[in-house]
Each structure stands twice: as C-alpha cells, then as structure tokens.
Amino acid sequence: xxxxxxxxxxxxVKDAHRATAPREHIHLxxxxxxxxxxxxxxxxxxxxxxCLRGMQIIVNATLPDYASLMQRSATGASISVHGQxxxxxxxxxxWEVVARDYTVIGEVDAAYPLQKKxxxxxxxxxxxxxxxxxxLFGAVFRMRSRLAFAVHEFFQQRGFYYVHTPxxxxxxCEGAGEMFNVTTLDLATPPRTPAGEVDYSRDFFGQRTSxxxxxxxxxxxxxxxxxxxxxxxxxxxxxxxxxxxxAAEFWMIEPEAAFLDLDGDMQLAEDFVTxxxxxxxxxxxxxxxxxxxxxxxxxxxxxxxxxxxxFQRCSYTEAVRILDAATTHGRxxxxxxxxxxxxxxxxxxxxxxxxxxxxxxxxxxxxALKPFYMRANDDGRTVRAMDVLVPGVGEIIGGSxxxxxxxxxxxxxxxxxxxxxxxxxxxxxxxxxxVPHSGFGMGFERLLMFATGMANIRDVxxxxxxxxxxxx
Amino acid sequence: xxxxxxxxxxxxVKDAHRATAPREHIHLxxxxxxxxxxxxxxxxxxxxxxCLRGMQIIVNATLPDYASLMQRSATGASISVHGQxxxxxxxxxxWEVVARDYTVIGEVDAAYPLQKKxxxxxxxxxxxxxxxxxxLFGAVFRMRSRLAFAVHEFFQQRGFYYVHTPxxxxxxCEGAGEMFNVTTLDLATPPRTPAGEVDYSRDFFGQRTSxxxxxxxxxxxxxxxxxxxxxxxxxxxxxxxxxxxxAAEFWMIEPEAAFLDLDGDMQLAEDFVTxxxxxxxxxxxxxxxxxxxxxxxxxxxxxxxxxxxxFQRCSYTEAVRILDAATTHGRxxxxxxxxxxxxxxxxxxxxxxxxxxxxxxxxxxxxALKPFYMRANDDGRTVRAMDVLVPGVGEIIGGSxxxxxxxxxxxxxxxxxxxxxxxxxxxxxxxxxxVPHSGFGMGFERLLMFATGMANIRDVxxxxxxxxxxxx
Numbered sequence: 001x002x003x004x005x006x007x008x009x010x011x012x013v014k015d016a017h018r019a020t021a022p023r024e025h026i027h028l029x030x031x032x033x034x035x036x037x038x039x040x041x042x043x044x045x046x047x048x049x050x051c052l053r054g055m056q057i058i059v060n061a062t063l064p065d066y067a068s069l070m071q072r073s074a075t076g077a078s079i080s081v082h083g084q085x086x087x088x089x090x091x092x093x094x095w096e097v098v099a100r101d102y103t104v105i106g107e108v109d110a111a112y113p114l115q116k117k118x119x120x121x122x123x124x125x126x127x128x129x130x131x132x133x134x135x136l137f138g139a140v141f142r143m144r145s146r147l148a149f150a151v152h153e154f155f156q157q158r159g160f161y162y163v164h165t166p167x168x169x170x171x172x173c174e175g176a177g178e179m180f181n182v183t184t185l186d187l188a189t190p191p192r193t194p195a196g197e198v199d200y201s202r203d204f205f206g207q208r209t210s211x212x213x214x215x216x217x218x219x220x221x222x223x224x225x226x227x228x229x230x231x232x233x234x235x236x237x238x239x240x241x242x243x244x245x246x247a248a249e250f251w252m253i254e255p256e257a258a259f260l261d262l263d264g265d266m267q268l269a270e271d272f273v274t275x276x277x278x279x280x281x282x283x284x285x286x287x288x289x290x291x292x293x294x295x296x297x298x299x300x301x302x303x304x305x306x307x308x309x310x311f312q313r314c315s316y317t318e319a320v321r322i323l324d325a326a327t328t329h330g331r332x333x334x335x336x337x338x339x340x341x342x343x344x345x346x347x348x349x350x351x352x353x354x355x356x357x358x359x360x361x362x363x364x365x366x367x368a369l370k371p372f373y374m375r376a377n378d379d380g381r382t383v384r385a386m387d388v389l390v391p392g393v394g395e396i397i398g399g400s401x402x403x404x405x406x407x408x409x410x411x412x413x414x415x416x417x418x419x420x421x422x423x424x425x426x427x428x429x430x431x432x433x434x435v436p437h438s439g440f441g442m443g444f445e446r447l448l449m450f451a452t453g454m455a456n457i458r459d460v461x462x463x464x465x466x467x468x469x470x471x472x
Numbered sequence: 473x474x475x476x477x478x479x480x481x482x483x484x485v486k487d488a489h490r491a492t493a494p495r496e497h498i499h500l501x502x503x504x505x506x507x508x509x510x511x512x513x514x515x516x517x518x519x520x521x522x523c524l525r526g527m528q529i530i531v532n533a534t535l536p537d538y539a540s541l542m543q544r545s546a547t548g549a550s551i552s553v554h555g556q557x558x559x560x561x562x563x564x565x566x567w568e569v570v571a572r573d574y575t576v577i578g579e580v581d582a583a584y585p586l587q588k589k590x591x592x593x594x595x596x597x598x599x600x601x602x603x604x605x606x607x608l609f610g611a612v613f614r615m616r617s618r619l620a621f622a623v624h625e626f627f628q629q630r631g632f633y634y635v636h637t638p639x640x641x642x643x644x645c646e647g648a649g650e651m652f653n654v655t656t657l658d659l660a661t662p663p664r665t666p667a668g669e670v671d672y673s674r675d676f677f678g679q680r681t682s683x684x685x686x687x688x689x690x691x692x693x694x695x696x697x698x699x700x701x702x703x704x705x706x707x708x709x710x711x712x713x714x715x716x717x718x719a720a721e722f723w724m725i726e727p728e729a730a731f732l733d734l735d736g737d738m739q740l741a742e743d744f745v746t747x748x749x750x751x752x753x754x755x756x757x758x759x760x761x762x763x764x765x766x767x768x769x770x771x772x773x774x775x776x777x778x779x780x781x782x783f784q785r786c787s788y789t790e791a792v793r794i795l796d797a798a799t800t801h802g803r804x805x806x807x808x809x810x811x812x813x814x815x816x817x818x819x820x821x822x823x824x825x826x827x828x829x830x831x832x833x834x835x836x837x838x839x840a841l842k843p844f845y846m847r848a849n850d851d852g853r854t855v856r857a858m859d860v861l862v863p864g865v866g867e868i869i870g871g872s873x874x875x876x877x878x879x880x881x882x883x884x885x886x887x888x889x890x891x892x893x894x895x896x897x898x899x900x901x902x903x904x905x906x907v908p909h910s911g912f913g914m915g916f917e918r919l920l921m922f923a924t925g926m927a928n929i930r931d932v933x934x935x936x937x938x939x940x941x942x943x944x
Binding site: 010012014015029030031032048049050076077078080105106107108109111112114129130132133137138141142144145148149152156159161162163164165166167168169170171180181182183184185187188190197198204205206207209211218221222224225226227228229233234236238240248249251258259404425426428429430431432433434435436461462463465467468469470471472 | 482484486487501502503504520521522548549550552577578579580581583584586601602604605609610613614616617620621624628631633634635636637638639640641642643652653654655656657659660662669670676677678679681683690693694696697698699700701705706708710712720721723730731876897898900901902903904905906907908933934935937939940941942943944
C-alpha cells in the first residue's frame with residue numbers, strides 16, 4: 001500500500017499556494033517547467049497543471065545524486081518531491097519548497113517539442129496532445145472546465161433539468177441540410193433497392209441517420225413535461241468552411257422553458273451571460289489576468305463592460321433604422337443592410353460597441369430569415385426571435401419564442417417545404433396542452449472565445465474537427 | 473412588459489410545497505393531471521414537472537365560466553392559476569391552492585395517448601415525446617439530471633478538470649471495431665481510388681472517421697498536463713444486439729489521474745459511487761421512495777447496502793478460487809469459469825451479493841482479456857485492471873492503471889496487431905515525462921438503472937438509439 005499512501009499524500013500546487021502557514025512536510029508531483037542551476041543549489045519550477053503557477057523547488061547540491069538528478073530534470077520531465085513548504089525568499093510568490101527527497105519519475109526525450117518557449121499557435125495545434133502543458137493552453141482548458149460547470153450551476157440552481165438529447169438523429173432541426181451521415185453500411189458496396197438506390201432500410205437504424213445540429217426540438221418535448229430544461233452536448237455541422245469561427249463539432253447549450261415568452265427569454269439570456277462572466281471573474285482571476293496580458297489587452301475591460309452596463313433591447317426594425325442613420329452620417333459598411341437582410345458582424349458590433357455602448361438584445365426579426373418553429377407576430381412579417389450581441393464577438397446567443405399554435409405551425413412547415421408527417425411528434429406538443437415556450441442556444445466555444453480572448457475556435461477545443469482534420 | 477412580469481411571478485410546484493406559511497397570492501402554471509368534480513367545486517391536480525407531486529387546486533363553482541373551464545380542463549390540458557396558498561384540508565399534502573383566477577391555456581385533443589393511467593413501458597416508449605409527463609418518467613429524468621450534476625460536483629470539488637474529448641474520431645480506443653462511420657460522401661456514388669476502393673481522402677476529414685467508443689486515450693493526454701481530468705459525453709457502439717442493457721448511444725464518465733496507481737484508482741471509484749448514491753438519498757428522496765414502491769421493492773435496501781458496507785477488494789485469481797470453492801460446495805453455474813475466462817454476470821453477482829455481501833472491486837485480470845493500454849504486472853500474465861461490482865447490476869465501473877513504460881506499450885501495440893504509427897501521439901506521453909496514471913469508465917445509464925431500479929436501458933435515456941430505432 002506504499003504507493004497508495006503516496007498517492008493520497010500528494011498536494012496539488014494550487015492548494016499548496018493557498019497555505020496559510022509553513023508546512024514541515026509537503027509532497028508535490030508534476031513536470032519540470034524550467035530549471036536554473038547555481039553553484040550550491042538548483043531552482044526547479046514544478047508545474048502540475050492544477051493552476052497557472054508552478055511551485056519553485058529548491059534543490060540543495062548536498063542532496064544524494066544531486067548532479068544526476070538535475071541532469072535528468074530537463075523541461076518536461078516528471079518529478080516527485082517531498083520537502084518543506086517555506087516562505088519564498090524571492091519575489092513574486094509567497095511559498096516555495098525545499099526538497100528533502102527528489103525523484104525523477106520519467107525523463108524527457110531530447111525531441112520534446114515544447115522545450116523552448118514562444119511556439120506559434122499553429123505549431124501547438126499540430127501538437128494538440130501536448131499543448132495543454134503550456135501556460136496558455138493549460139489556462140484555456142481550465143477555463144473551459146470551469147465555465148462548463150458554471151453553466152450547470154446556473155441552470156440547476158434555477159430548477160432547470162439537464163436533458164441529454166440524441167446525437168444520432170433522423171430529423172433535421174434547421175431544415176438546413178449540412179449534416180454528417182452516420183452509417184454502418186459498407187460504402188464500397190452498399191445494399192441497393194430494386195430501383196438501384198442505397199437501401200437505408202438495411203442500415204443500422206433502418207433509416208438514414210445523421211449527427212444532430214441541435215437538440216432544440218427534443219428539448220421542447222421535455223420542457224413541455226418538466227417545465228424548465230437545458231441541454232449541453234455536442235452538435236455538428238458539415239460546413240466545408242475553413243474559418244477561425246467554425247468547427248465541424250462543437251458544444252452547445254440550449255435551455256428551453258415552458259410558460260416563458262420572449263421577454264422572459266431575453267431576461268434569462270441576460271442573467272445567464274452575466275452569471276458566466278461574473279463566475280469567471282470570481283474563480284478564474286489568475287487565468288483572466290494572464291489572457292489580458294498575453295492574449296488580448298482589452299479582454300478584462302470588455303468583460304467588465306458586459307457586467308456593468310445594463311443590456312439594451314432593440315427591435316430588428318429599429319436596429320436597421322439606427323444603421324441607416326449611421327450610413328446617412330457617413331458610416332461606410334462593407335455590406336449595406338436594408339430591412340429583410342441579415343445583420344452582418346460589422347453591424348452587430350456597431351450596435352453593441354458604438355451605438356448602445358452596452359450588450360444589446362435585438363428582437364423580432366423578419367420571418368423570412370428564420371426557421372419554421374419561431375412564433376409569428378401579428379404583423380405577419382416578423383417572428384419572436386432574439387439575438388444577444390456583445391462587444392468583440394457580436395452574436396453570442398440566438399433564441400426565440402416557439403410557435404405554440406398548431407395551425408400556424410403546420411402552415412409554417414408547409415411554407416418551409418418540410419414534411420408534416422416527420423414532425424408529427426413535434427406538432428403533438430401543440431395538440432396536447434400547448435403552452436407558450438421559449439429557449440435559446442449558445443455555442444460554448446463562442447462563449448470561450450469571448451471569455452479568453454482567443455481568436456481561433458481551434459484553440460478553445462481540445463481536439464478540433466475542421467475540414468480535412470480529425471487528428472488524435 | 474405584462475407577460476414578462478407574469479413569467480417571473482410564476483412559482484414552481486416544488487417551491488410551493490416548501491412554503492413555510494400560507495400565501496395570499498401564488499401563481500402556478502402546469503398541466504392537468506386529474507380532475508374531480510363535486511357539486512360546489514372541482515379539485516384539479518396541477519403538475520408542472522418540477523417535482524413528483526402536483527398541487528391540488530380548488531376551483532369553486534362560483535368562478536366565472538366555471539362549467540366551461542372545467543369542461544376544457546381534461547387530463548393534459550395546460551392551465552394557469554392565480555390563487556391563495558392555504559393549508560390543505562385533505563390528507564396527504566400540506567398545501568393546496570384556492571383558485572381566484574383560472575385560465576385554460578391549451579386544451580387537449582381527445583386522442584391524447586396519456587389520458588388513462590397504467591400504460592405499459594412499451595407503449596410509453598412509442599410515445600417518448602410525451603412520456604416525461606408521467607409520474608414514472610418525470611421521476612427518471614429528474615433523477616438523470618440530478619445525478620449528472622452530482623457527477624460534475626464530485627469531480628470539480630476534487631480539482632478534476634472537465635475535458636470534452638472528440639466525438640468524431642479517426643482512432644479506435646479498444647481496437648474493437650464495432651463503430652459507426654461518419655461521412656459526407658454520397659453513398660450512392662462514393663469517389664473511388666484508381667484501384668476501385670472508396671476514396672476517403674475526399675471525405676470531409678480527408679480520412680475515414682467514426683463515432684468515438686471512448687474518450688480515454690485523449691483524456692490521458694490531458695491528465696498528463698492538468699493532472700486530474702474527467703470526461704462526460706456521449707459514446708457509441710454499433711453492436712447489433714437487442715438487449716435491455718445495450719444502447720447504440722450512451723453517456724460515459726471517464727476520469728483520468730496522473731500520479732495515481734491502481735490502489736488510488738480503486739479508492740476514487742469507491743468514493744465516486746458512494747458520493748452519487750448519497751447524493752441521491754439526499755436530493756432525490758421523493759423519487760426514490762416512488763421507485764422503491766412502484767418499480768423495484770428492493771431498491772432502497774440495495775442502495776443502502778452500497779453505502780453501509782465497506783467495499784472489498786479481491787484479485788481476479790482469488791475470485792476464481794472463491795467461485796471454484798462454491799462449485800465444490802454444489803453451486804451450479806450456467807457457465808463454469810476457470811482462470812483466464814471472463815467473469816459472467818452470475819459470477820459477479822455471486823461475489824457481491826452472496827460471498828462478500830458488499831460491493832467488491834476485482835483487480836488484476838488476465839492480460840489476454842484486456843486491451844493494450846493496461847499496465848502489465850511483473851507476473852507476466854495479469855494486468856492492473858479493476859472492475860467495481862455492485863448488487864443487482866454487477867459491473868458498474870471498469871478501469872485500470874495505464875502502461876506508462878514506452879517499451880512495454882509499444883510491444884503491447886504490436887501484440888494486439890495495432891499500428892504503432894497511429895498511436896504515436898499516445899506513445900509520446902511515455903516519451904516526455906511519463907507518469908503512472910489511472911482512470912476508469914462508468915456508463916451513465918448503467919448508474920441510472922442501478923439508482924432507479926429501471927430494468928431497461930431504453931427507459932433511462934430520453935430518446936434511445938437501438939438497432940432499427942432512431943425515432944424522434
């Protein structure tokens with residue numbers, strides 16, 4: 001049981017830094033980040049990934065095997081240290097450890113790609129299995145974990161139930177079509193119908209299936225039973241676009257609430273965003289200071305902007321009027337916008353960053369721009385949709401009140417060229433005790449980019465999937 | 473803003489039941505579960521899915537439109553009630569609501585499938601979009617949400633970081649092969665190489681890809697950077713087996729810890745299981761009482777068994793000896809077991825339920841039964857694997873210490889017929905500061921079946937995917 005005792009005796013570096021008094025004995029395990037040798041001793045920075053900072057280890061030359069131990073303690077080597085936690089003599093940190101017993105567990109091959117600092121993000125993407133060992137990516141992925149938990153906390157505290165909507169699906173939420181096929185058929189020789197078409201009735205599920213693009217429709221069925229639910233799971237788009245903002249696989253959060261109208265939905269979205277940012281300030285202060293210094297000097301002020309300025313609400317029609325007025329006053333756009341057009345990122349950022357100088361919720365978009373399930377307004381040309389815009393990023397949330405009237409829903413399905421039979425279960429919600437209900441979607445990676453300042457979605461996903469890339 | 477004010481004024485039934493004093497005004501919204509009319513008033517049970525119990529609404533015949541309102545308040549109709557929260561006159565509940573203002577929001581079509589009670593589980597599976605409106609499935613899916621959150625709480629409190637490992641993958645963790653293909657190629661006319669084979673270089677990712685069967689290998693890369701991590705995401709098996717315990721899509725939890733040996737891993741698994749069961753007793757008492765009464769009379773005593781009896785540890789070799797001894801004493805097995813065989817469910821249940829009368833962790837399994845990544849023992853014939861067995865279910869967790877020695881790992885890859893080149897990134901962890909590390913996997917649905925007593929995996933997944941079935 002010796003090793004087990006060792007395992008439980010271990011202190012994480014983040015806990016060691018929180019010590020309130022010196023400790024006669026402490027046991028740290030981690031990887032050598034840097035080493036500096038002087039005549040009588042060596043300074044080894046041990047990092048275990050539990051927090052941004054490492055712990056400085058003082059290794060006296062009097063330790064048995066000192067020379068050999070240090071020679072094997074190159075950057076990346078794994079070590080185990082028993083010693084004394086003492087106030088640090090140097091500046092910049094409160095505690096350091098004087099080693100009493102120092103072991104090299106695993107040496108590091110000379111080919112170690114992370115030996116030197118200052119690698120490009122592209123280089124680190126190619127070494128995605130190692131990059132979480134750097135300060136930057138360690139910070140990004142601790143932040144990812146913390147924010148994911150903050151998402152759960154927010155909804156659980158408010159009585160929302162977590163629902164795992166299916167990943168493999170035979171339906172297409174957006175009616176959009178850019179989906180991945182899921183199959184066990186042999187692509188070389190798929191079974192054929194007498195007419196020569198691929199016979200999906202002989203596929204695993206007896207029909208053609210894809211990876212989900214959204215759990216919303218299934219989420220609605222649960223909201224119409226449990227009142228308040230949310231999903232948080234992977235979603236997929238087979239879009240062949242190589243941009244810094246798109247990935248083929250990403251995680252999405254989709255709350256859905258029964259008896260909630262669009263006003264309540266906008267309030268929920270505002271509360272959600274501010275909760276997440278506040279949580280980040282409270283629990284990720286060290287990482288945020290790091291991002292602000294090394295990634296994006298405007299990060300903290302941008303996030304404070306969201307926390308301190310009340311969210312403004314503005315109809316799409318009003319937004320177009322504001323953009324028109326700006327044009328009249330000489331503002332030049334890459335792409336002009338008139339009523340009925342999608343707002344481009346430049347327009348969204350103008351609204352939030354320059355005009356309102358606050359986060360903005362734009363609502364009641366043209367019906368023709370939006371999917372079949374959004375609730376139609378009485379004006380006949382807009383629907384109860386909303387987008388939350390924040391500085392730097394633009395749209396961070398998109399949502400709507402759902403069409404709860406059976407006749408309108410069925411007519412929308414037809415107008416969108418969708419088969420009402422396939423959506424019979426969805427329409428059932430409007431047949432059996434229909435209720436006004438609303439929800440929204442937030443791309444988790446979009447949130448992370450906003451919260452860390454990282455500019456490329458590939459750098460906030462552990463192993464990003466993009467066209468031509470499914471490595472690791 | 474009237475509707476918004478309404479939205480925020482709503483009280484959930486679960487909160488109403490927790491009231492400590494009567495309330496002059498309360499606003500409930502939900503669905504009619506039952507209605508009973510007498511001469512001067514009606515009793516309407518309003519359920520909003522926030523908890524198992526509904527709230528009894530007293531509707532006096534003096535209310536305007538009383539007759540019409542009650543006629544439209546059939547089972548399944550959605551209603552909104554403003555009224556007074558008063559101590560209940562009847563037995564069985566503390567509070568009831570006397571309606572002051574009663575609105576039917578959505579009526580219910582006469583074809584409503586859930587009008588009567590006592591449907592079979594099969595019938596409800598065919599109406600999966602509605603079944604969460606029943607007492608049973610409402611309870612199951614609230615439990616699912618609560619346990620998912622308890623999983624996150626357990627790991628976050630212990631300094632484990634949540635990692636989203638990829639869903640679409642080009643590697644095969646188990647070397648097993650029963651995987652779903654993910655493709656954007658047109659199955660009818662896939663591109664071909666000159667040799668006539670399907671040309672996957674023209675697929676979306678430029679290579680053949682599948683749905684993940686485990687995030688373990690990628691999880692290991694993060695444990696070797698952040699020390700302690702866990703995954704919690706969907707995993708997939710294209711196994712064409714129609715049993716009550718297998719689904720093609722299920723959620724798995726996989727913690728991985730650096731500097732942890734198998735002893736520590738077994739301790740972590742024990743702490744995890746007991747945390748989840750304790751949390752269920754604390755926060756899901758109402759649902760558990762319901763399951764114990766209507767689903768499985770032995771449920772609570774079985775879960776208490778796990779909480780009160782210390783987990784026993786027993787080597788595989790010892791387990792086989794115990795089973796042998798039982799055979800000698802007249803025990804008859806459907807399938808005999810000798811050293812080198814997999815333990816069957818009957819053997820596992822004998823060990824936990826009859827022999828040890830406690831949860832059991834069986835460890836150090838024959839090498840030939842296990843995947844390439846498990847750490848070899850010095851005896852040359854066993855590996856540092858472990859399974860946690862609990863009564864009723866058998867195996868609930870499987871894990872191992874990972875092979876951290878580069879030479880042994882490479883030789884294992886060869887012995888399993890795997891291409892070392894494809895696992896180069898995985899082997900890198902052993903080249904650059906290798907550390908002993910361990911982890912385990914728990915199927916979330918297996919846990920749910922254990923915690924609810926539900927006997928079929930299809931009944932603990934919102935929309936189950938099984939051979940021939942990808943409905944909704």
